[in-house]
Amino acid sequence: MANAPTTSARPYGGVDAADRLAARRARLLEAGLDLLGADRADAAELTVRGVCRQAGVAARYFYESFADKDEFVAAVFDWVIADLAATTQAAVAAAPPAEQTRALITDILRTIGGDPRVGRLLFSAHLTNAVIVRKRVESSALFAMLSGRHVENALRMPENDRIKAAAHFVVGGVAQTIGAWLTGEVRLDADQLVDQLASLLDELADPGLYRD
Known part of the structure; x- marks a missing residue:
């Protein structure tokens, strides 16, 4: 290294x-x-x-x-995302299946609410450093893959491109919404944002969305 x-x-x-x-x-x-x-x-x-x-x-x-x-900037990002992934995975694992989406969103907002630096590093549109942009793309792809696997397991369905599309939609949409919330463009308190995002994501649990 x-x-x-x-x-x-x-x-x-x-x-x-x-x-x-x-x-x-x-x-x-x-x-x-x-x-x-x-x-x-x-x-x-x-x-x-x-x-x-x-x-x-x-x-x-x-x-x-x-x-x-550049290696340093990447290491900072990896360190932060690894900590966030560990806490969100633990929160999801501890929640009953029907509450896992809410647990995921709650943990993310709790983390960035407790440390605004994390929110700005991961979601701020003002931070345009090339390494950060690349690392965000990489982490989005990873979280989309994990989200897709969660859908496959929850719905007991094999992987397909509809699940992949929904997973990318979820990861990108949540990140964009949190970024807007951090800048004040979305004026909800943390609990309201959890409710809104969890409700939207729960609508994607319909198995019919993923069948040809």
């Missing part, structure tokens, strides 16, 4: 080299989320020096974990 660490492998202050590197990486990722998820952020102006200043680490430590700025 990145250049080999330049720090000693010997323990320092009771903390070994691998733990120190992991701690610096975590601070850099958190700093990246601070900067990329800031209100009116311009990721094109993101610099290694700025990230390191925000993280409180020397610039040379950036290259222990990241080859360049």
Whole structure:
């Protein structure tokens, strides 16, 4: 991934080299989320020096974990999306089948409500950095695939292109709506938005939509 660490492998202050590197990486990722998820952020102006200043680490430590700025931006996005995926999957798994859609939406809104940086990184239309745009496309494709599998399992139907189309529609529509909600274009409170999105998505549970 990145250049080999330049720090000693010997323990320092009771903390070994691998733990120190992991701690610096975590601070850099958190700093990246601070900067990329800031209100009116311009990721094109993101610099290694700025990230390191925000993280409180020397610039040379950036290259222990990241080859360049683009790899760093991708890593921040992957870190955030992995955390979100883990919590939403747990919320869905804990809910009865009839409540899983609501659990999914509720968890997403709870997460971005608790940390607006996450919402802006994942959904803000103002963040147009090329790496972020690419990562959003990749994550949308992944979530569409997972959504399609959920429909197949729930309706006990084999995969087909109607299910794929609906899955992409769901992922894109939810993302667009959350983005509009974050900017204030959609003026619903969080509970109202959960109700609205869950009701719309429940309408897509009709098996007749997926038969030729």
